Amino acid sequence: MLREVPIKPIKIAILAMGGEGGGVLADWIVDAAEVQGCYALSTSVPGVAQRTGATIYYVEVLPMAREAGRTPVFSLMPTPGDVDVVIASELMESARAVQRGLVTPDKTTLITSSHRVYAMPEKMAMGDGRVPSEQLLEAGRKAARHCVVRDFSRLAESSGSVISAVLFGALAAAEVLPWGRQAFESAIERGGVGVSASLKAFAAGFDAYRDDESPSPPLTKLTRDLEDPRLRELLQRVRNDFPADIADVVAHGVRRTADYQDLAYAAEYLNRLAPVVALDKQLGVEGWRLARETARYLALWMTFEDTARVAELKLRASRFQRVGREVQVSQQQLMHINEYFHPRLQEIADMLPQGLGRWLMASGTPRALLERVTQQGRVVRTTSLTGFLMLYVVAGCRGFRRKSLRYVRENEAMQAWMSRVTRIARVDYALACEVVECQRLIKGYGDTHARGLSNYETIMSLVEGRTRTTADQVRELRDAALADESGQKLARVLETLVSRHAEEACA
Amino acid sequence: MILGEDYGEGSSIIQERSHAFAMKSQMWLLDPRPSHGALVDAVQKGFELSEASRTPVMLTMRVRTCHAHGHFIAQDNVRPSFTLKDAIENPRRGVERMALAPATFAHEHEKVHERWPAATRFIREQGLNEVFESPDTVGCGVGLMVQGGLYNTLIRALELMGLADIWGSARLPIYVMNVVYPVVDEEVVDFCLKYPAVLMLEEGQPEFIEQTLQTVVARADLETRIHGKDMLPRAGEYTTLVMMKGIRKFLQRYAPALLEMAPVDSGVAAMLAPKVIPLIPSMPGVALQEAPGVLPRPPSFCTGCPERPLFTAIKLVEREIGKHYVSADIGCHQFAALAPFDFGATSMGYGLGAAGAAALNVEGAGRRTISVMGDGGFWHNGLTSGVGNAVFNKSDNLIVVVDNGYSAATGGQDILSSRAKNDKRTTKMSIEGAVRGTGVNWIRTVSNTYNLKKMKAAVREALTTSDRGPKVLIAQSECMLNKQRRVKPLMRKQIAQGERVVTERFGIDSDTCTGDHSCIRLSGCPSLSIRPNPDPLRKDPIAVVQSSCVGCGLCGEVSHAAVLCPSFYRTELVSNPSRGERLWARITSVITTLLQRRLAAREFVHVA
Known part of the structure; x- marks a missing residue:
């Protein structure tokens, strides 16, 4: 018995999330194996996996013809270090397989999709909580004997099927199971559900495995040319007067400010930016960090989202088309878009000319009256005539935007920020850069905006305080402000900082 | 008795009781080899063992075994020699079999001197081991x-x-x-x-x-x-x-x-090698290799789950009146214990949400406790152990009954209050009626949980009203998983037959979303995710609604209730629209297209 060369099963672990068809994939493999006359077993720990939890499906195939009266003893769980193929439906799941020891350099072929389904902590972050894909990829590449990474999710989408069928194709192409493509495909046919779409997806996965690593899709780069003849003069000015290293960012700022208001406003953007760039040049620090980040955040601040802006963005033809693409509206269908707005008294006053807005906020009856009508959110159908016209009127406020209460307020705060930055840059370049980046805290609408602004102001007041604040401290404060909604982290960091300042003052 | 217990991963009930129970109460416990043939044999032999020793037999199945694919050779069904009908029609009585003194004392001896040896004899003779x-x-x-x-x-x-x-x-x-x-x-x-x-x-x-x-x-x-x-x-x-x-x-x-x-x-x-990196304290030794950045991915509420708005409402109310003690029940709503809701400090057992908080009933306390139970748990025992006891003990706390129409966590089986028509069972019984019957006066039913405003108002009222006595809030909307299974094929059929059908889903405008993700923190819906910001100037990823959205409406409600942002929109896709509808849409489009052209003249493309 033990003297013969021992035959071993081929072990396959599938890491997927509930609802991705990992179970179907396991069934296909088992079915294909049994039709080929082999022994096979599959199992899993689904539990409540259909509710998006991470799940491992496990398959063993004994690559030999079944014999009467003889049954192999299969294992019901993958043994770390003893898995031939790991199939991951998503990138973090592949790294999870690595973490669990299922991927080893002596034997494992790792087939993983490169796309991400973000985990809750990544999605919840107030800023950018994403785990870098490269980091997850690296874990797989380092651990596996052979690592195949493709965007299988995109292939599934383009073939109108689900990722399990694409991954089944990739498994067939990997040639770890001792039978041909036809045997895999007939398992799908026997399954009998969505056969043609699944076969298409299977083929896509098969080819993708065989093709060289597809180049990763280009990131949203600043280099993409969006030349508009009306902007020629301004962009020429960017090329002539600004360092080449930051020309892209500045050009984006020009486009954005022009789109927000008009060409004159874009020119004003350049006028405001120019002194900071000159200062950066004068200070001679390499890398143009101050100039670049100021170019970015100045543009964002100058184009703050007021009601008129939102209304205009909602009405654009390009936006209607985008939504239509998203829901895949066909010729025979009608599409309606319903917007969820909640304009409050403050937003209405903000939109009015400064004097009128102030009066409204200080008034008695008109204020109370408006407050009462703006208690509730509204749903406006932009694809209806009344809804469209209503927003069109609001968008028209763009004409007197620069006299509005909100504009005056934002403009003042922005001016203060700019002068603070230039003042500090002469003394502490790094600190100035951090102060620039604090603009990132001011975002969103309503309460979110108010919370961000108040965090920003807290940090600024500390920067302006008598004791010197360092760049690292400002970064720490900013990160703390983005750590939780309740402001607990920020309060804690602030407390330690203030007490340290106090100690220093005593010393 | 088939036991659903295991030691391993994926087991929600750890095998920690049955063995001790078997020993103390003298019941036999089978734990057969996990091959299908052996399992099937064990069931048959288990019945025979039970007969041979006049003792109940427990058979334990492990999680992975339950989901394993395999083969066995079936035998023909055998009609029982003594049926339930026989038991009803020809009752046999033996008072010495009842748990009634002094018979109980005799049982003690019988177990040890007769049943136990009979069992071991049978096990040896039949070669069960x-x-x-x-x-x-x-x-x-x-x-x-x-x-x-x-x-x-x-x-x-x-x-x-x-x-x-x-x-x-x-x-x-x-x-x-x-x-x-x-x-x-x-x-x-x-x-x-x-x-x-x-x-x-x-x-x-x-x-x-x-x-x-x-x-x-x-x-x-x-x-x-x-x-x-x-x-x-x-x-x-x-x-x-x-x-x-x-x-x-x-x-x-x-x-x-x-x-x-x-x-x-x-x-x-x-x-x-003895390298063990604890991933989370409760799961030691899971990480055997370094893979930085891997985050836990626990199960959560399905896309469009009607229980989510309840927890969003509690979260929003807590922002106004502070943190409350939440006692959870076993069931889908237990996922509220995880991010983004983080509700629930205890869960004692099925239907025991309210019983678990029963002791926290102190006169003059400044805050009320919230306990949650599902409709399955409610009928299982929550009505008595939770609601009945709260009435009896003059509790002043809030009990939420999540009524999604099924025993949802176990796969959507019908229960007493299911809305479905079931020929073999009695359904459509009222939870509110049952609660009222126990003597609760403060009862609110929110029949559409997605109406966040109502949900919030009900929760707030329950936690702040001056009315004394237990408050019961019934949150009623159908389990979305089951609903989709039911509705989707129906809709496809209607569309194919040329009927007018409206499908809804939500979307987020990428150019107004600023990447704060408040909406995600208040919802946690799987179809609400993030993607890279298409705006080259912005760094934070923006929120996105994926195509899996079922249009439950919570996103819109959240953006209204929490005054979040104007980025959310709901699309309605009308298949087979009527002729009048079509005509009106055309007229509207002529005017709006004209105005859109005027807007486009001022537009500068600035996002890739």
């Missing part, structure tokens, strides 16, 4: 004993050490205990006589079987050494690696030559 040995193994001096359920893992561990093959023939003799209680002393003695050093592979603690073995060996005056938990971990699942480590320790001591039979593969050998 198995000994796998061969001429090769007889002289080796060491033996293994294992619970039947662990047999496959043990064979794999031995195979990886070069001590077994895929067919199960091993270099070491193995006594497989398909019956883990009672232990058959004679079989143990026979085995131990042949093998003077034995390792018992027994999952869970205390080591009931190992202790019994020690007693048996001592009473039989054998010199056999029994090992177990001294060489294997006391807690946790006995995985292949865990077993390999234990067996190596054992062989090192008694038969080191066997360790040199075959080298362990380098991959497995690397994993045997």
